């Protein structure tokens with residue numbers, strides 16, 4: 001059986017991906033130290049959906065699917081020896097790396113949160129890479145990166161998949177080349193993902209590690225075919241001002257008739273992907289690894305591009321909720337254009353889940369159903385930069 005470690009397998013993307021891979025026939029081992037659940041305690045907020053403790057989730061998954069997923073508690077980035085021993089003992093074919101602090105507003109709350117995000121994310125990535133080298137195993141690393149490393153003001157350029165074609169002219173001689181697309185992060189969180197790219201590039205060049213970096217857009221949705229199989233398997237849904245991402249926040253706000261919180265004019269264009277497609281993309285990435293001497297493989301993991309105010313208007317039309325245009329708490333362009341190339345995952349067979357088809361299912365089956373669990377005081381975005 002093909003064996004995969006999912007680091008951060010109890011989180012929003014990690015949990016449904018673990019189930020998806022388990023159903024697809026992989027032996028899955030989740031490595032998670034519950035840091036995402038601990039952040040909920042710090043922020044005094046809970047997932048809108050009632051997520052169960054990991055042990056219960058895994059027991060129910062075994063009952064409904066017949067598949068066993070193991071869990072090991074290791075703090076990635078802090079417990080290097082335990083991680084190394086795990087690799088040597090289990091010899092996985094691939095590692096999926098979700099084990100990072102993933103919220104931009106959280107990373108900008110205070111100097112403490114900036115430091116925590118940098119220390120945690122960079123130590124995690126470097127420890128995983130160093131452990132693969134020290135283990136001497138040929139493990140393919142699949143990392144969840146972000147579209148945010150590119151910046152969003154692309155001045156008409158279609159954002160390529162990681163590498164930018166350049167021409168350098170020197171003394172009348174023109175040389176063609178490709179460089180890592182210049183990063184332009186908009187928060188400390190996004191900056192750590194830009195730094196991750198350099199770590200990947202170095203370990204790939206120096207140690208010939210096989211690495212795939214997935215530049216993912218904003219995820220929306222909650223459930224996947226696997227998490228729907230039992231109430232105990234439900235995925236988390238963040239709606240608060242730090243961890244809630246824009247579209248899921250709007251869906252929940254519509255469900256409780258809370259005017260949609262558009263930042264500024266809502267002229268920001270962003271890339272989106274449904275959680276179900278995240279899981280499929282991870283599987284496709286595992287099944288299309290780079291060869292030994294290949295450079296880092298970078299895939300743009302997104303399926304649709306929308307402007308924030310257009311999303312708000314669409315949801316307002318469908319549900320009758322109002323729209324509140326608020327002062328933007330973030331330092332970002334008020335209006336931007338965004339064009340993105342995402343050919344590689346489509347060529348591997350990804351069939352995108354579209355917003356138009358799934359939007360109202362999400363409002364009805366998740367946001368409305370659990371709306372009584374929402375604490376409205378947690379909706380405003382209080383992190384400013």
Ligand code: USQ
Pocket residue numbers: 102103104105145146147148149216217218219243244245246247249261262263264266268270271308328330332381
């Ligand atoms: N926004 C609003 N109203 C809200 C919340 C957000 O107008 O109530 C706006 C923000 O100002 C921003 C856009 O919506 O312009 C997206 O914000 P977001 O919180 O949905 O997304 P972001 O902070 O960029 O981060 C999220 C995930 C992160 C992932 C990233 C992908 O938290 O882990 O890497 O999306 S991307 O945005 O493509 O970089």
